[in-house]
Amino acid sequence: MTGESAKTNLPPLSLHVPEPRSRPGDPVDFSDIIVPNAGKQPRPDENADPKDMMDLSYDLVRVLDEKGAAVGPWDPKLNEKQLLKMLRDMALTRAFDERLYRAQRQGKTSFYMKCRGEEATSIAPAMALDSEDMVFPSYRQQGILISRGYPLVEMVNQIYSNKGDKLKGRQLPIMYCSRRLNFFTISGNLATQYPQAVGWAMASAIKGDSRIAAVWCGEGSTAESDFHAAMTFGTVYNAPCIFNVVNNQWAISSFSGFAGAERTTFAARAIGYGMAGLRVDGNDPLAVYAATQWAAQRARTNQGPTLIEHFTYRAEGHSTSDDPSAYRSSDEATEWPLGDPIERLKTHMIGLGIWDEERHAAMDEEVATEVKAATKEAEKNGILGHGLHQPFETMFEDVFEELPWHLREQSEQAIREREIKWPE
Amino acid sequence: MTGESAKTNLPPLSLHVPEPRSRPGDPVDFSDIIVPNAGKQPRPDENADPKDMMDLSYDLVRVLDEKGAAVGPWDPKLNEKQLLKMLRDMALTRAFDERLYRAQRQGKTSFYMKCRGEEATSIAPAMALDSEDMVFPSYRQQGILISRGYPLVEMVNQIYSNKGDKLKGRQLPIMYCSRRLNFFTISGNLATQYPQAVGWAMASAIKGDSRIAAVWCGEGSTAESDFHAAMTFGTVYNAPCIFNVVNNQWAISSFSGFAGAERTTFAARAIGYGMAGLRVDGNDPLAVYAATQWAAQRARTNQGPTLIEHFTYRAEGHSTSDDPSAYRSSDEATEWPLGDPIERLKTHMIGLGIWDEERHAAMDEEVATEVKAATKEAEKNGILGHGLHQPFETMFEDVFEELPWHLREQSEQAIREREIKWPE
Amino acid sequence: MARMNMIQAINSALDNMMERDDNVVMMGEDIGYFGGVFRATAGLQEKYGKTRVFDTPISECGIIGAAVGMGAYGLRPVPEIQFADYIYPGMDQLISEAARLRYRSAGEFTAPITVRSPFGGGIFGGQTHSQSPESMFTHVSGLKTVIPSTPYDAKGLLIASIEDNDPVLFFEPKRIYNGPFDGYYDKPVQPWSKHDAGEVPDDYYRIDLGKANIVREGDDLTVLAYGTMVHVALGVIKEQGIDAEVIDLRTLVPLDIEAIEQSIEKTGRCLIVHEATRTSGFGAELSALVQERCFYHLEAPIERVTGFDTPYPHSLEWAYFPGPVRIGEALDKIMKG
């Protein structure tokens, strides 16, 4: 062809539209997921050149083997206290999820989102990071707040949007924020936190600070523009930032193939930018800890950012607004080949002889009681829509630092309306 | 660390800000650019798995060796007629650039952009594609229009925004458009054509058509959101689309390091998405032709998209609004290790015995004359700002298919104003 | 003739259009197999195949960008943006590209796309599931903006939007998907099945863009509204026994200026209602137009009743919403003016 039309006898083009492994009613088949043996993945130096560690973007870093033993170079060798904290925080997160999910069903609030099955992807990184490091979570990292010791009752206040809510009832439930705990305000817009985290990390570097940033998004969210902006800025300025992609296989009803998973891993995105990338068994809390620790050390020593793909599974619905049985086989969760993070850590600890079933049952009860107490306490401040909300004028505060005339007028209007509606 | 602050004795963080090889006054040093021998790059099958050809994203596909001989598996083995067309179109493009640049300097229009040194990256792909394939150019692919036989006088009419301008004087000079030649309307907003090209390719696949799409942007533009959107959609739907990234080392005053070139190649972006990627000597027209042909064949046979990085050099200023001597060493262009595409093809053809210096000189004169004639002809339709523009009412047409009342009123206003300003 | 709620009517419009025109394709987050988070595309993938109705990556930039390219090819794409709050990453493709394709190519390429998106509050969706961004699009030359207020209109307008050769923003007031909400959030909403405008033909029909609907004739004042607020305004008027003329604009651009002018010339008074934030909302444009064109007919200041200039708060949703009290106050003021 020389730029002239020279139609060859080719078959017509056709559009490829990805299809997930299973739909409702289908048998589940995860045989395409390659689960390498734990302990077999090499652990490069923290100052390795990304070019020399590309394989780790296609491999799967695993520490806990089938018997629950911690094996291989990535074993972070946590002590008993650390393991106990890790286990308990995961259990507490799960108990919290269970109860608040029910609270939503009972009409105490408008919305809730669980992280069941994915607890390791927030609890373990929170532990591997310094408490002064800044985290930019998505909406499924309640585990970080719990790990950092945020009072449960504050979380419930936020979820109930009640008069105790530190966020003044302004945010959708679970969109937490805690400056004190270096936990950035969660956005309802996917992936916007990604370039913000890079900016924060760049600022830390500009100031010669030692704090690094870590940011989370789902695999579905990697398609957003902000993801690319963050990766580009991260690699250009060598920003001290950890990019966590929680690949829980689903984005509401869309399986990971709609984010590109049919073609390569999400960790491989790192290779595209010449960045360090790790693909980690997200249901192995020790592997997640080790990967975070590695990436944090890299960032702290001016070796730049790391992308960590946490390969995991969203064991329940996307949120209380979702019914996953409408689009995926309900057996997927139980068939998931990487197991459950709490079960796996428990087995590990029992194997070490520092834990047993009784203590586990007792812990489960304890965390359930703790959550229950927190919800009771929070309910005193009100539940959504039952009157105990913040004063009307708070609606106009914090739009700007100071109230301009037009918001002052509107605030007066709102208060006048309240008096008309409820003259008492 | 267990999520508690445990400051280690690390040096402070520091921000890395990329620095180009040379600034004005500096000696030029291109020794970091690895120029592999021509002919040494393997040519995989058109249906190769991207996983098995990653090396080609880091290599440099080259066909013309130092003596101008075409060597190796990528030699497209063009016939004499094709070589002549390729050479002449490149020469014509350069002559056109020279003259229209001067026209802008003479005040005949507001703006012009040259592609000197990069002619191969548009002429060769245009030839390797089918004329029915749709191209989505950036502003530096005037070579495609020339290769496809667009009348020069139409190009000049557009540049002069005169009454002959098919785009009615609405677009900035060089923002051409030709539906007849399957040349998409150029946007002033960088990279927006990228997802559009994918959409077009998807549409072609939906329809079982055989036409594919090809799209261009500069290396600087790969940082834009649209680039990522296009790569994601391209890989998810396996769209029949060729992504050309013209890495001419500069984006106005910003060297390619500000788009990430310090860390990896732009072809490697493909690996991040599991897509086929090729890095090509952009000043070797035969290599560019071969790469395009390979990618086109892939796309046509439902093997999906390819990203081609054209490694080249912007030999002149960004546009008539730019003065590159303010930010880079003026020796860079002459020192560029990959030579000049026209010179290289000429040497090749002389080596083949089908060309000589006299014919080349004659051709140069011929194309200059052709361009001159076209500008003279176009000037009859007016130059910018000298009155021979389109009627005022055209300003309101094509905003919508039909003129709504508010535009009708505004059109009447504009005509009234004209009558007030020029009552004659 | 069937009884449909607004989602069903939209689904029916899409179904009709996919049937009539092979070039109509649909794309968006969760719209394929699942049928959309509000079920607007339910059943359509099964019926028309997954190359005509498909899920997309979560990239609003890509969704609009690809739709523009498909439109340039000759298709008639109907992309969905899951919530209007998420349209901003696709803003550049809408403003710089879709809106200007016809103009900059002098008609050689066009973007006949219809962007469907649920908008507005009232479902406790918080800041990011409640916004009403329509006015921004009305500022962009080359875009049309359509907002229905009933199932019947939704279907007819959506069909006309899809058939339109210009890019259309089709915002669906999600608060009234199920029934004509009148602003009394503590009372149950009458379902569309009990409402005349819930009578929707199964077959193709269109309601031309650019034509307002006078939903109530009256002499005392003119109310300009669209979407959910048409019903809220109607409720208050009924309650207060005012003989108002209520105009449901249906299309913001191009606007039915004639209907507006005629009404104001008759009534001499004007109330504008929208849920979007006040400053530079579409109410400002309406107010300016009415004032410019009917100044000498006006007997009282034109009033705007709108959402407040704050993000849409979660718990104080009903304090934010421009409900009956706010509208009532404005009506009083105008009638006394």
Added chain:
Amino acid sequence: MARMNMIQAINSALDNMMERDDNVVMMGEDIGYFGGVFRATAGLQEKYGKTRVFDTPISECGIIGAAVGMGAYGLRPVPEIQFADYIYPGMDQLISEAARLRYRSAGEFTAPITVRSPFGGGIFGGQTHSQSPESMFTHVSGLKTVIPSTPYDAKGLLIASIEDNDPVLFFEPKRIYNGPFDGYYDKPVQPWSKHDAGEVPDDYYRIDLGKANIVREGDDLTVLAYGTMVHVALGVIKEQGIDAEVIDLRTLVPLDIEAIEQSIEKTGRCLIVHEATRTSGFGAELSALVQERCFYHLEAPIERVTGFDTPYPHSLEWAYFPGPVRIGEALDKIMKG
């Protein structure tokens, strides 16, 4: 006191602020070594180092997004968007993030960023180097919008914007970078060095946001304008010998409503001028406000003179521009009204 053009005044403001506050950093396409395509940041990288003034990838999304993160850290970033026409890829980070950070975190995190961007036409820049998108930002709760009309104001307002703890859009009317253009494109423009407002102190000073400037007092009518159009309006008024009061708004949000009301109460007539497209431009909001608040003082309809509702055309730039003829016609109409 030095004579400065607007670029020099902006450069001086940036220089002062970088000197006073280590937390001020600047970023944008080509702003580092090169000093910006309009030279606004010339010399600053050399003076303050490349970690405080640096070039960025060509990603407006990343520029704004990173700036928001830097602001959350505690810096005071001043990102540049090379042309306002290119701000849309950063729209989501501005609207959904910068504007709402303080609100959604109840004050725990803020985005004290100042986005500088040259805007407006008149330099034969065609559709993508001429736009005036300010009204979109005025619709977003939480954003401030500032537009200077002289070197003196540019410096004082830019300093106040950088010191402001809220996100500010600082649009620079590029047509008057060099001198106060009066709309007669075929006559040479007087340079700022010959104009009083070109007197700019080298030292730090601020002009508070939210305060309009009455650039000419008068009794016949009130002209509301900002940026380039202040000078065009002044030129026509002088020419026509009308005793107009000309208010340079300087800040669109928060608006100096008092200055506006006082003036209209005195003059009873109002002309609004801006270069942006008409429909849902900021003129609509101004018109609505004046009408609502000064209805009983108005003696004639408020008029808007604006750019047309089309993309900014290249060759017909001066037919598009709201120049002296368009303004003159409107003045006539108002004075006869």
